[in-house]
Each structure stands twice: as structure tokens, then as C-alpha cells.
Amino acid sequence: xxxxxxxxxxxxxxxxxxxxxxxxxxxxxxxxxxxxxxxxxxxxxxxxxxxxxxxxxxxxxxxxxxxxxxxxxxxxxxxxxxxxxxxxxxx
Amino acid sequence: xxxxxxxxxxxxxxxxxxxxxxxxxxxxxxxxxxxxxxxxxxxxxxxxxxxxxxxxxxxxxxxxxxxxxxxxxxxxxxxxxxxxxxxxxxxxxxxxxxxxxxxxxxxxxxxxxxxxxxxxxxxxxxxxxxxxxxxxxxxxxxxxxxxxxxxxxxxxxxxxxxxxxxxxxxxxxxxxxxxxxxxxxxxxxxxxxxxxxx
Numbered sequence: 001x002x003x004x005x006x007x008x009x010x011x012x013x014x015x016x017x018x019x020x021x022x023x024x025x026x027x028x029x030x031x032x033x034x035x036x037x038x039x040x041x042x043x044x045x046x047x048x049x050x051x052x053x054x055x056x057x058x059x060x061x062x063x064x065x066x067x068x069x070x071x072x073x074x075x076x077x078x079x080x081x082x083x084x085x086x087x088x089x090x091x
Numbered sequence: 092x093x094x095x096x097x098x099x100x101x102x103x104x105x106x107x108x109x110x111x112x113x114x115x116x117x118x119x120x121x122x123x124x125x126x127x128x129x130x131x132x133x134x135x136x137x138x139x140x141x142x143x144x145x146x147x148x149x150x151x152x153x154x155x156x157x158x159x160x161x162x163x164x165x166x167x168x169x170x171x172x173x174x175x176x177x178x179x180x181x182x183x184x185x186x187x188x189x190x191x192x193x194x195x196x197x198x199x200x201x202x203x204x205x206x207x208x209x210x211x212x213x214x215x216x217x218x219x220x221x222x223x224x225x226x227x228x229x230x231x232x233x234x235x236x237x238x239x240x241x242x243x244x245x246x247x248x249x250x251x252x253x254x255x256x257x258x259x260x261x262x263x264x265x266x267x268x269x270x271x272x273x274x275x276x277x278x279x280x281x282x283x284x285x286x287x288x289x
Contacts, residue, residue, distance in 0.1 A: 003267055016206025025270045025277075029255065049207070052214040056288075059215060060281045064249045067230035070133045072126045076143065080121055083147040088114075088154060 008036040015043050020050050024057055106166050110157050121150060124167055127251075128174050134246050135178035137235065138185060145181050149174035164260040172261045175247075179239055190238050191279070199279040215288035226287075233283040241276035248273050 007023050020043050026032055032040055044050050073079075104123065109116040125146065132149070133142035153170050160169050191199075202209040220226065234242060247258045248269065255273075259266040 016203075017208050018203040018206045021201060021203070021208075022274075025274045029270075049212055053201075053208075053212040056212070056215045056281055057277060059220065059288075060277050060284065061249050063220075063226065063230045063284070064234060064245060064277075064280065065252075067227050067234065068134045068246075068250055069227075070130045070139070072129050073139070073143065076129055076146070077122055077125050079143065080125055080147050080150060081118060084117070084121065084150055084154070087147075087151050088117075 004031060007032070013039075015039060017043075017047060017050050020044065020047070021053070024054065027054075028058065028061070104166065106162075109166065110160060112157065117150075117154060120166075120170070124170065128171060131171065131247070131251055132174050132178040134250060135175065135243065136182050136185065141181055141185065142178070145177050146174065149177055152177065165257075168257055168260045172263065175243065175261055179243065182239070188235060190242070191236050192238055196238060196241060196275055196279050199282040200275060201278065213285060213289040215285075219288045229287055230280075230284065233280055236283065237276055237279060241272055241279065244269055244272040245276040245280070249277070 004026070007026055020040060023032070023040065027037070027040055044054055102119070104119060105113070105116050109120060128149065129142060129146050132145050133139050136142050136145065149170065152173050156173070160166060201212065234245060237245065243262065244258060247253050247261060248255065253261070255266050255269050259269045262269070264272075
């Protein structure tokens, strides 16, 4: 069965907190649609646990995104091409 | 490999020429993909100098294995898979911290009783999040504690913002497995950060 159909079936009645938690990835990815999404969001809005949990879940994603700065070395491509010139000739 | 940079980078990769071993196409590949691939490798290893060596080795391995590319994914996805595997192997060699294991991750998932949270989740305080000077460092260190499989998915999906299907191809697992791992990784990361922001 298509996983989204399965999720949709699970959420069509009043979903529990556990079911809402289980499908947070799909919700955050925007994969839930129509009535499934409406039921999911109705639960989130009215639940004292799931609403705040989703807020912090989203904050976790945002903080992860900005936690790893990487500076690309200026000469990276030149060094790499030089390395490859030597090694590819050997190969 | 004597084309000026602008000509080499601006056109689309000719995969047939690349697979036939064209040095010009390989140079174009290096010019087009190095910055992004370097960032992924550097984040996986946590060491920029090592990352440069692994990047170079990735291209060399790709060149030597061109004949094994089956066109089942984008060429760049195949290249990134090589880079990710090399980076993870290097990370294992260099790692001084012992990451969490699968059982730790299981314990860090929220517990439910009759479909409801067993313990009411503690909401984070937005002021603590905003004021925490060392926030980046805390998050970085927490991500480093995740088991390699979880850390890799989180890096590729949430930090590098690849889509789920591409991550699945890079890691040779299903999209469903990517989502399950990603969800567990995010929840474990949240749990690790709870004491700092609650």
C-alpha cells in the first residue's frame, strides 16, 4: 500500500498524540493533504502536548540547519584538479 | 583541462562523455560539484583539512569506478554516495567521542500510554533559545553524539536540505527508512537539547 494512503487511513478518524507524533516528518515535509492534514492540524491546535512539541520539533530542525558553518577553501578546486592530474595519469 | 573556468562550469554535464573518460567533462564535474560536496564531507567528518583529502579521493574513486555507474540515479547522487561512504569511514578513524547507540536513541524517543504522551513535553523557552550564546556549539556537539546512521540522515536532509528521495539514493535505503531515521534523529536531538532550552 502507498505509505501516504496508509497514513491517511490512520489519521482519518481522530488521531491520537502517538499517531500525530509518528507522522510529524510527513507533515513537516508537506506530504499530508486535504482532510488528513485538516484532522492532523485540528489535533495539533487543540492538544496541549502536540502543539508545543511540534513547535520545538521545528525549532530543532532550524537550529540544526544553522549549527554547521563550513567555509569552502578558496583554492579547493585548483588543489583538487592538480591532485587529479597527477593521480589520473598514474591510474 | 585548459578551458577557462566560465566555459567549463556554465554548461550542462555531458554524462556520456564523462563516462567515456573525457578529462574536460571530469574537470567540469569538479568545478560544478566541489563546493557542495566539500560542505557535506566536511560536516560529516568535522575537520576541513581531512575533508579536502576525502574530496580528492572521492573524485579519484569515482573516476576509477566510472564503469560501475548504472544510470539508476543522477550521476551526482552516485558521486555523493562515494563521498559520503569515504567521509564516514574517515570519521570512524578520527572520532574521539563515542556516539550514542541505537538503544540510546530508542530511550530518547517520547513514550506514549494509550496514545498519549506519558510525560507532558516540556516547551522550550524562546528567550533561552535567543540568548544562548553558545547555542550553535551546543547543537553541533549534540548532533555529533548521534549514531552515524542518524547523524548522516540529519546532515543530508536538514542541514544540506537534499530531498528525501535523493538522500535515500545516496544512502541506498528506502525513502521510508530515511523518514523514520530522520524523525528519530530529530527527536533524539531535541531530547539532548531539552535541558538547555526548557
